[in-house]
Amino acid sequence: MKHPLIHYTFILASLLVTWLSTPSVAQKKSNTVYVDEQGVMRWGDSKKEVHGFGVNYTAPFAHAYRAAKTLNVDLEKAIDADVYHFARLGFDAYRVHVWDTEISDSLGNLLEGNEHLRLFDYMLMKMKARGMKLLITPIAYWNNGYPEPDGNTPGFAAKYGKADCLTNEGAIRAQENYLYQFLNHVNPYTKVAYKDDEDLVAFEISNEPHHDGTPASVTTFINRMVKAMRKTGCKKPIFYNISHSIQLADAYFKSDIQGGTFQWYPTGLGSQHEIQGNFLPNVDHYVIPFANAPGFKKIAKVVYEFDAADVGRSYIYPAMARSFREAGIQWATHFAYDPTFMAYANTEYNTHYMNLVYAPQKALSLKIASEVFHTVPLYKSYGRYPANAAFDGFRVSYEQDLAEVITDKKFFHTNTTTSPVPHPETLEEIAGAGNSNLVRYEGLGAYFLDRLEKGVWRLEILPDAIWVSNVFGKNSLKKEVAVLNTRAWPMAVTLPDLGSDFSVTALNDNNTYTTKASNNTFTILPGTYLLKERNSTASRKGDEKWKNIVLKEFSAPAAVLDKTYVLHTPPSEVKEAKALNVEASVVSASEPEAVELIVFGVGRPQTYAMKRDKGYRYVATIPGDQLNVGFLRYYITVKEKDAVHTYPSGLTGLPLQWDFYDDNAYQxxxxxxxxxxxxxxxxxxxxxxxxxxxxxxGLMPNGKPGDGEFVVNVEHLLNSDPENKNGEKIYDYSFRYTFARKIAARKDELPLRKKLIVKGRALNDRPCTLQVALVMNDGTAYGATVTLDPNATEATLNLNQLHPVKLVTLPRPYPSFLPYYFESSKQSPLNLSAVEALQFSIGPSIPATELDRKHGVAIESVRLE
Structure with missing residues (x-):
């Protein structure tokens, strides 16, 4: 397959390249960051609070570096492109754990001239030119393999491993040597040593050290690292990870650090598929167990990594940013931004997925989160969810998969929104996906509108991004999980100072597309454009600097879609005699000649035309008289260039032809x-x-052909947290299943049901008490307990007997000291129309004398009658 990801359209005139790549060497020595007595990082000159928001990005190292070589990508150009996107997303902070194993030897000597180090220096220079600030973690302790096998690297981490690096005297000396040389290293592009770079605000000594020694030995280890760094003359704040092994918190506070680092993975890691449900309860509050410790209050706080892993939706990041500020966090960097050249495959960290081109709505959510982080005052609380879903012009909505911010100057949204914009005449920036009251766009890429002056706006549109496979699954550079397409789509822009008949002029290099607005509407291709009110005399060539970009800049892989995708998931089941709406995304390079639905229902096969609704979405309705009890089978056919392909197989031909051999219909x-x-x-x-x-x-067979049961057998109900040995003792094992998608076609039946029936059995040759709860889409849970016997049986709960129960934050967050239960701001009454998940809990109502015993259940099914 010809792959479109090697060719970039990111082109700048040589003069602009010089401007963007040459930071100021003369730096203000008075602007060194310091930490005040209240534990707040401040700028040396202005005394203002330091707060930065951005990403981790690993292109110079490890798997990303090797992938670039495999794909024959010029890494400098790839870095240029991604750093430009960081500017468009409003990021002003960068952090990474440097792969010390690739740039050092076993004695800790820095390998000057190393290609990884050179690319790292180049990248830092590019970020500085865009106004980004830096927090660097010199030691990762990782080898460079993941997700591939480890390679042979020369560094001390490869020789000793993480555990020995914390205790072995030879390894400790190597780290002291390495840190001294690393901080003294002079970036050849900026001519400034890291220790003196005014854009490098702080250092974090190492990545997630996981200590298991005595408090005194831990304090001594940290102080040795700090001493090696201070020996360079560096006066920047030095941070250490304090969210691991938190029983050693006092040992951290007694050391010579000025700050502590945290991470947040509120939806766990490594699900291997997109997880379903409302995860706003998981990010409602970032609780730090030792927040009131005197030593903690004197140090600054940063979040070096965060992500809602395996969540493909766009509503969650602004809520995380709000919770960070409430917890006193001054710096937060997402982990990790996928280099665009390999984002089609998401191989670097498949449990994460972040890229402006390939995941535009998620990236826009991160842009809004940056606005939250820079707007919300330190320690400001807005209460608990759902009361805090709207705050200071921001709003997050799980139900609409939407995050948005509306102020006098800015309007950003991640999805279609109907929210009114009170003062469109004062807006200066718009960024979005989908439709709003001001912009309507059928494409699937992000767009940006920047007001240059009255009646003159810069428009940037990225290609359509379509996820065609499980982006969080087992991935490979040989497999596309997301594709791009360049299609001309209608766009309507309604802004007071543009009028209805404005001009549209291409700006980016090699863009020859021409169009003009009529009644606010025009057809547009991806690129960068100048929109001008028809009487405006403003002149722009495109070479002009605008904030931290150049007007004509544009970066996206060449979108060459070389096959047609039909994306459709049949409902799990439907009701007889009820008309069925069938929706499918038909992703093709150009609009198909025809899309049809061929249904094998009652009598002869029926053919229905599928009409384009908007964008790539096509719809048709199967009449109720075609739906009898049994199995409905249907195909979707797409006619393009006088050829017809039938899906789901994609074979050429029609199902009614004698030699059409694929019998794998949608069913x-x-x-x-x-x-x-x-x-x-x-x-x-x-x-x-x-x-x-x-x-x-896990799933186990139960002796019946084609059947099984979900087995949970718990040796110890007590949640023993190795990272929080002194934490609260909670005797509970809970698991949850979100059924909203499963029952979507029958959701209207929920209010009609009266009983909840659990079919299952107890394990260990004795009964087991199980709490079963219905969870609503706002995180409110109603449940009751049943007792299962060792023999398979059915336990019945009357729905009117359900009462409020605690919602467990699942998947379990990391760090693991975060709250086990979610506490809502209100207790909503049980609304069966809003239920979307089942929560099972072993622990509630089990007598204290039985808690330390083994408990287990095997669940075959749960149904409503």
Missing amino acids: VPVVSNTNDLYLFNAITDARDVMRQWSKTS
Whole structure:
């Protein structure tokens, strides 16, 4: 397959390259960051609070570096492109744990002239030119393999490993030597040593050290590292990770550090698929157990890594930023931004996915989070969810998969929104995806509008991004999980100072597209454009600097879609005699000649035209008289260039032709109106259960052909947290399944049901008490307990007997000291129309004398009657 990701359209005139790549060498010595007595980082000259928001980005190192070589990518150009996108997203902070193993030898000597180090220096120079500030972690302790096998690297980390690096005298001396040389290293592009770079605000000694020694030995180790760094003359704040092994918190506070670092993965890591449900309860509050410790109050706080891993939606990051500020965090950097050249495959960290081109709505959410971080005062609280879903012009909505900010000057949104914009005449920046009251756009890329002066705006539009596979799964550079497409789409821009018939002029190099607005509407391709009110005499060539970009800048991989994708997931089941709306995304280089639905229902096969609704979405309705109890089978056909392909297989030809050999149609069970409504079936749904990993839990056969049960057998209910040995003792093991998608076609039946029936059995030859709860889309849970016997049985709960119960934050967050239960700002009444998940808990109502015993259940199904 010809891959489009090697060719970039990022082109600048040589003069502009010089401007963007040459930072000022003369630096203000008075601007060194310091930490005041209240534990707040401040700028040396202005005394103002330091606060930065941005990303981790690893292009010069490890897998990303090797992927660039495999794909024959020029890494300098790739870095240029991504740093430009950082500017568009409003990032002003960068952090990375440097792969010391690639740039040092076993004695800790820095390998000057090393290609990884040179690229790192080049990247820092480019970030500085865009106004970004830097926080560097010189020691990673990682080898460079992940997700591939480790390579042979010369560094001390490869020789000793993380555990020995914390205790072995030879390893400690190597680190002292390395830190001294690293801070003294002079960036050849800026001619300034790291220790003296005014844009490098602080250092974090090492990445996630995981100490397990005595408090005194830990303090001594940290002080040796600090001493080696201070010996260079460096006066910048030095941070240390204090969110691991928190029983050693006092040892951290007694050391010579000026700050502590944290991370936040509120939805766990490594699910291998997109997880479903409302995760705003998971990010409601960043609770630090030792927040009131006197030593903690004197040090600055930063978050070096965060992400809502395996969440593909766009609503969550601004809520995380709000919680960070409430906790006193001054710096937060997402982990990790995918280099664009390899984002089509998401191989670097498949549990994360962040890129402006390939994940535009998520990236826009991060842009809004940056606005939150720079707007919300330190330690400001807005209460608990759902009361804090709207605050100071910001709003997050799980139901709409939407984050937005509306102020007098800025309007950013991640998805289609109907929110009114009170003062469009004062706006200076717009960024979005989908539609709003001001911009309507059918494409699937992000767009940006920047007001240059009255009646003159800069428009930037990125290509359509479509996820065609599981982006969080087992990935490979040989596999596309996301594709780009360049299609001309209608756009309507309604801004008071532009009028309705404005001009549209291409700015970016090699863009020859011409168009003009009529009644606010025009057809547009990806690129950068100048929009001018028809009477404006303003002149722009495109070479002009605008804030930290150049007007004509544009960066995106060449979008060459070489096949058509039909993206459609049939409903799990539908009701008889009820018309079924079928929706599919038909992703093609140009609009197909025809899209049809061929249905094998009652009588002869029926063909229905699928009409384009908007963008790539096509819809058709199967009449109710075609839906009898049984299995409905159908195909989707796409006609392009006089050829017809039939999906899901994509074979050439039509299903009614004699030699069409694919029998793998879309298939949907059609059930009687009197059928029970199954919320969970182990054999089909076990993969999507959110739980703490345990080798004794998972899907198991139950002796019936084609059937199974979800087994959970817990040796110890007490949650023993190795990172928080002195934490609260909670006796509970909970797991949750979100069924909203499963029952979407039958959701209207929920309010009609009266009983919840659990089919399962207890393990260990004795009964087990199990709490079963229905969880609503606002995080409110209603449940009750049932007792399962060792023999398979059905336990029934009347829905009117359910009462409020605690919601467990699942998947379990990291760091693991974060709250086990979510406490809502209000207790919503049970609304069956809003329920979307089942929560199972072993622990509630079990007598204290039984808590230390082994407990287990095997769940076959849960249904409503």
